[in-house]
Amino acid sequence: MITRMSTLFLRTLREDPADAEVPSHKLLVRAGYVRRVAPGIYSWLPLGLRVLRRTEQVVREEMDAIGGQEIHLPALLPKEPYEQTGRWTEYGPNMFRLNDRKGGDYLLGPTHEEIFAQTVKGEYSSYKDYPVVLYQIQTKYRDEERPRAGILRGREFVMKDSYSFDTTDEGLQVSYELHRDAYIRIFDRVGLRYVIVAATSGAMGGSASEEFLADSETGEDTYVRSTGSDFAANVEAVTTPAPPAESIADKPAAEVHHTPDTPTIETLVDHLNAHTERKFTAADTLKNVLVKTRLPGAEEWSLLGVGVPGDREVDMKRLEASLEPAAVELLDEADFARNPFLVKGYVGPKALQDNEVRYLVDPRVVPGTAWATGADRPDHHVLDLVCGRDFQPDGTIEAAEVREGDPSPDGQGTLVTARGIEIGHIFQLGTKYTDAISLDALGQDGKPKRITMGSYGVGVSRLVAAVAEQSHDESGLIWPRELAPADVHVVIAGKDDSVREGAERIAAELDTAGVEVILDDRTVSPGVKFTDAELVGVPTILVVGKGLANGVVEVKDRASGERTEVPAEQAVGHLIGLVRG
Amino acid sequence: MITRMSTLFLRTLREDPADAEVPSHKLLVRAGYVRRVAPGIYSWLPLGLRVLRRTEQVVREEMDAIGGQEIHLPALLPKEPYEQTGRWTEYGPNMFRLNDRKGGDYLLGPTHEEIFAQTVKGEYSSYKDYPVVLYQIQTKYRDEERPRAGILRGREFVMKDSYSFDTTDEGLQVSYELHRDAYIRIFDRVGLRYVIVAATSGAMGGSASEEFLADSETGEDTYVRSTGSDFAANVEAVTTPAPPAESIADKPAAEVHHTPDTPTIETLVDHLNAHTERKFTAADTLKNVLVKTRLPGAEEWSLLGVGVPGDREVDMKRLEASLEPAAVELLDEADFARNPFLVKGYVGPKALQDNEVRYLVDPRVVPGTAWATGADRPDHHVLDLVCGRDFQPDGTIEAAEVREGDPSPDGQGTLVTARGIEIGHIFQLGTKYTDAISLDALGQDGKPKRITMGSYGVGVSRLVAAVAEQSHDESGLIWPRELAPADVHVVIAGKDDSVREGAERIAAELDTAGVEVILDDRTVSPGVKFTDAELVGVPTILVVGKGLANGVVEVKDRASGERTEVPAEQAVGHLIGLVRG
CATH class of the missing domain: 3.40.50.800 (Anticodon-binding domain)
Structure with missing residues (x-):
């Protein structure tokens, strides 16, 4: 077909739109590919729609190539299946909810794990039916708090979501690897520079998970990579190498010091350096942060103490990822009032353990390490409190911030941070969703076998923006052949x-x-x-x-x-x- | 591609689904094409999705062939443009409405006149830019009171909607004819038996309008066609041929009769036949039905008298279509109490005219016709009340029921009724929507020229069902080559x-x-x-x-x-x- 500019529904703009900050947003609007209708909600004009459709087609071909079968589920969905899995509430304000004329509760699908599982349950019953990979390329909805950057983070967007259903863990692993390979081919075909990073599974549940991030300074996702290896991971998924345990025998005895007006690490270090013969740094101190956690469906909040070296902040996103699916909140004044053994600014391991508060520490807090930490009374700290001698943590937790220069978890090189745009995500979900609806296959032995699921997404409309973000110059867009209009x-x-x-x-x-x-x-x-x-x-x-x-x-x-x-x-x-x- | 039944996500059913009444619904479910997720909300499984996509492609090709340009607008839309045109309220409970996290009002698009007009306004400014035809193939939402028959009347469905924008009425006529021809090609290609019927424009506003109805006994739309010509029309769009006026000179004088206990036509006719020398039928009586009407935005209701021959009921749908966009309601007891000159069961033209109530009559009530009708007091009627002598209607109105055997409006043959499935609808909208947002083009003379619009829809997912409805036997579906999976x-x-x-x-x-x-x-x-x-x-x-x-x-x-x-x-x-x- 010949597209004539004389009649094409296209008016290019010479000026950047006022609300645009990133190159893809500016150029896709200026070149007449998309137009804003409401915050995070865009129309695709003729040239934009062509690029979107070609992007969909690349994704479709690679999904078909791994045996994926395309279906199409509704975007308007009843509440019940999402209530069964708890996501009706877990999703919070990110999910669009509405009522129909009879008052029934509905939602606009953000992802479709529940409905895919239900669909498979409706058709399949025997182990011989499996494995199966189903996918759709569909309009999805998320009520983002801050929609931004045009189609990069929209509230209505096009996504390819696929789901694998297997009778064994090995089968799930195969389905996962097939998707991983398909995604590599997809992103290679559209000419993208990207990294695959280890990820936590977030609100999706499940275990193994990786993200595909397009290199971009304007990306919203921060990740770290190693200077000495291929290691790359979401900050939430970085694990801290534990140093070797130290000998306890040669450590001096713990000793409580009067340390007036030292509620912060900085004031404590200054005080200790001024009033003792020794030289302290923040890394010698143990900071204990108190939070409360609650598992979904639980009534009561539980106290949790988190101990991290004093030179690091607690990264709430990492802490939350470590404790998922529990909710996490900092303590408020009322919580402190209810627990008078918690002396604000001077909390130490002892009071926590004496009062049976769960206490998790950074992996760097290994047996034999000695710390300056709170003595559980105002204006007092204890020095040389030795892990494994003077206190016994209940376990370790990844909660401390990750910094450039930290050692890479694989032992090779150090970490540097980079930014990217999440364009794909693959998860091994396991049985979270199949448990909720009892999706079983009748096994060869005549017994029911719980199906295990994977969930895999490509942000198709976002992929268009990510390509534009990487491939442009000051004059405009530069499309790869596969996606050009x-x-x-x-x-x-x-x-x-x-x-x-x-x-x-x-x-x-x-x-x-x-x-x-x-x-x-x-x-x-x-x-x-x-x-x-x-x-x-x-x-x-x-x-x-x-x-x-x-x-x-x-x-x-x-x-x-x-x-x-x-x-x-x-x-x-x-x-x-x-x-x- | 070879689709292997051994792995295809398909399980056929031997039994009809319990909730299915029409053949297309039964067979599309039994053959594993669609699955129900919620009332009027369906999933498309692999074979169904292929048929849907092939149907879309036929529509797309014919739209491209008339110069239509495909774009894609959001389904989630802000309230404001629909408020500007009044449709936010006019649509009533058929429109899904929702709030975003900030409380903003949104809707799920039932049709997109407002947003298309807004989109054109954003790009085009000169008369040289026009005409333009834009279309999309998109998921649409209507909260039907009674979703039924599977995908035949769904609440989430796929529609091709296109919109033409012209600077002149002649241009609109051309765009309309182009669409009409494209629709004929579309429905011919998919092998459908259908009729094109004259239609009223309904809630869309505007003037000329035709519907494409697929022949089907299970269809929801009743229409009439002539036994003697190609004439076919929606019942709402049937016009009544007026008989010739009669001479007034030879009519006897009107005379009031005591007609006790005759509040209905039947009791009146019986009474007259028993107490006069003459032979009356219901067709000799004039029934006056009182309603109240109110234009959108108006505060007050106005009374309206509607006079129809006594052998016919008032068809409220026809009456409403004739009075559109005004709302219409029957009078309640309070209305009668407020207007004591209305004597229930005995209302005649005289009281209406004496009290300046607007009075419209059936086209059969021509000058010189004599009627038995209410005398405006209890238990009294007047005979030989002659139109043009004893009462002067304010005009005519199409409100009486249409019956089989009525003469065809084109004078050839008589009407028979038939049922069909609405698969396409074409409208000349005029300036209803362009007025609301002042969509003008700068004319050659330097003056702004209001753009005139057309709106054209094909129910794409419904078309799949309509083909299945016409093309099947007791063993299953029979697809035409163009649409087969x-x-x-x-x-x-x-x-x-x-x-x-x-x-x-x-x-x-x-x-x-x-x-x-x-x-x-x-x-x-x-x-x-x-x-x-x-x-x-x-x-x-x-x-x-x-x-x-x-x-x-x-x-x-x-x-x-x-x-x-x-x-x-x-x-x-x-x-x-x-x-x-």
């Missing part, structure tokens, strides 16, 4: 009938050969046409102008800017060669 | 390796030739496979069985049931011939 952008650069006719003829021949052409047949200046061609970002631009009188046209590579003069009669063959690679 | 259904009817290998080879060759194959490679009996093949409804079934030893396979035409033996080595060529037509 057309193969060749033909610019008629001249008013002569011969120029127009020559361009029309080339466009028609390309069209006949199955090459998608945008033909700029408008009655505007060549300069305007060149500017729009760069902005729109089709990979190959053909300029038919004055040179045609000498039998020559110009082929411009959008990405490199390279221009090549080509004999007009060879233009079609040359362009087909470029397009077909 | 595959081209050939290959049944392996035998356990011999040679049979299996022969079938696999033919399937592979068909696949290579671009023919879509379902291959039944399951280890179930041939009988089960035949039953499923009939149920699934692929147009051509290839049976590879014992005959293969003699070099023969069997080709069965699903629609006619005709079986043909074909030499195995010619099977691929034969099938390609059938598929390519």
Whole structure:
């Protein structure tokens, strides 16, 4: 099909939209690909829709290639299945909820684990039916608190979500690896630079999980990678290597000191350095942070003490990820009042253990290490409190902040932080959802076998933005061939009938050969046409102008800017060669 | 692609689902095409999704052929544009409404006139930009009071909606005709039997409008057609031919009669036939029905008298369509109490006119006709009240019921009623929506010109059901080639390796030739496979069985049931011939 700029529903903009901060947002709006309808809610205009559909098609082909079967579930869903798994409440304000005319509770699907599991349960009953991978490419809804960056974080967006159903853990592992490989092919095909990072499973439940993050300074996801290996992980998924245990025998006895007005680590270190012979740093102190936790469905909150070296903050996101699915809150004044053994600013391990408060410590707090920490009375700290001698933690927890320069968990190199855009996520869910609805297969032995699930997502509309984010220059978008809204952008650069006719003829021949052409047949200046061609970002631009009188046209590579003069009669063959690679 | 029944996510059912009444619903569920998730909300399983996508593609191709440009608007929409046009309230409980986390009002789009108009306003400004036709194929939402018949009347469904924007009425007429022709091609391509009926425009506003109705006894839409011409119309759109006026001169004078206990037409006719020399029928009486009407935005209700021949009921849907956009209600006791000149059961034209109540009559009430009607006091009627002499109606109104045998409005033949499924609707909207947002183009004369709009819909998912409704037999579905989930259904009817290998080879060759194959490679009996093949409804079934030893396979035409033996080595060529037509 030839797309004529004279009639195409497209008006490019010379100015960046006022609300746009990141390049993909600015350029997709300026080039007329998307338009904002409400916060985080966008329309796709003709060129944008083509790129979106081509992106969907890449995803679809790779899902089909691993045996995925495409189905299509509703976006408007009844409450009941989500109530069964607890997500009706767990999802909180991120989920759009509504009532129908009879007052029934409905939601707009953010992901579809429940309904896919229910669908499989409706059709399958025997172990012979499995494994199965089902997927859909569908409009999804999340009521983001801060929708931003155009289609990068929208409230209505297109997602490919797939779900694997297996009778064994080994089967789940195979389904997971198949998806991992498919995702690698998808992101490679669209020319993206990305990393695969170890991730925690978040609100999805389950165990093993990895994220695919597109390299981007404007990305919302912070991750760390090693300077010495391939290791990369979400900050929430970073584990802290434990140093070797130390000998307890040679440690001096613990001793309580009067340390007036030292409720913070900084004031404590200053005091100790001024009033003892020894030299302390924050890393020598043990900071005890009190929180309360509550498992879903539980009535009561439980106290939890978290001990981390004083030179590090507790990272609440890491703490929450470690305690998931429990909810976590900091203590308020009333909590302290109810538990007078907690002396604010001076909490130590002893009071926690004497009062049977669960106490988890950073992996660096190994047996034999000696700490300066709270003495459980105002203005007092204890020095040389030795782990394994003077206190016995109930276990370790990943709660301390991760910093650049920390050792990589795999022992090779140190960590540096980077930013990315989450474009894919793969999870081994296990039986969280199948337990909720008792999804079993009748096994070969005649006994029911609980099905184990995986859940896998690609943010399809976000992928369009991520590609734009990585692939543009100051003049506009630069699409990879797989996703471009057309193969060749033909610019008629001249008013002569011969120029127009020559361009029309080339466009028609390309069209006949199955090459998608945008033909700029408008009655505007060549300069305007060149500017729009760069902005729109089709990979190959053909300029038919004055040179045609000498039998020559110009082929411009959008990405490199390279221009090549080509004999007009060879233009079609040359362009087909470029397009077909 | 070869679809293997051994792994296809499909379990056919031998029994009709309990909640299904119409054939398409029963068969689409039994053949595993769709599954119910909630009332009027369905999932599309693999075979169903293929038919839906192929249906979309037919619609897309015909829309592209008339120059339509595909875009994609959100389904989740802000309230404001719908408030500007009044539809936020007009739509009533049929529209799903919801709040976002900040309390903002949103809706799930039932149709998108407002947003399309807004989108065009955002891009276009000059008369040179027009005309433009934009369309989308999108999931839509309507909270139907009684969702029924599976995907035939769902609450979440797929629709193609397009909108034309023109600077002149003549342009709108052209856009309308283009759509009308495209719709004819769409419905012809999918092999549907349908009629095009004149329609009223309903809640959409605007003037000219036609509906495309698929012939179906199970359809919800009643329409009438002429026995003597092509005339067909929605009951609401039927106009009543007026008989010629009669001479007033020879009519006897009006005379009031005491008619005790005759508050109904039947009792009145009986009384008159018993107490006068003349022979009356209900058609000789004039029944006056009182309603109150109120235009949108108006505070006060106004009284309206509607006079129809006594042998006909007032059809409230026709009355409402005639008075649109005004709301209409019957009078309650309080209304009668407030207007004591209205004598219930004995209301006549005189009291209405004396009290300046608007009085509209059926087109059959022409000047010179004489009527028996209420005398505005209890137990009294007046005979020989002559229109144009004794009372002067304020106009005519289409409010009386339409009956089989009524003369066709075009004067040729009489009307019969029929039922159909609305699969398409085309409207000339005019400026209702462009007025609301002041969508103007700067004209050649430098003055703003109001844009005029058309709105055109095809119920895409409903179209799938309508085809199934028309094209099935007691064994299952019978798809037209354009929509079938595959081209050939290959049944392996035998356990011999040679049979299996022969079938696999033919399937592979068909696949290579671009023919879509379902291959039944399951280890179930041939009988089960035949039953499923009939149920699934692929147009051509290839049976590879014992005959293969003699070099023969069997080709069965699903629609006619005709079986043909074909030499195995010619099977691929034969099938390609059938598929390519």
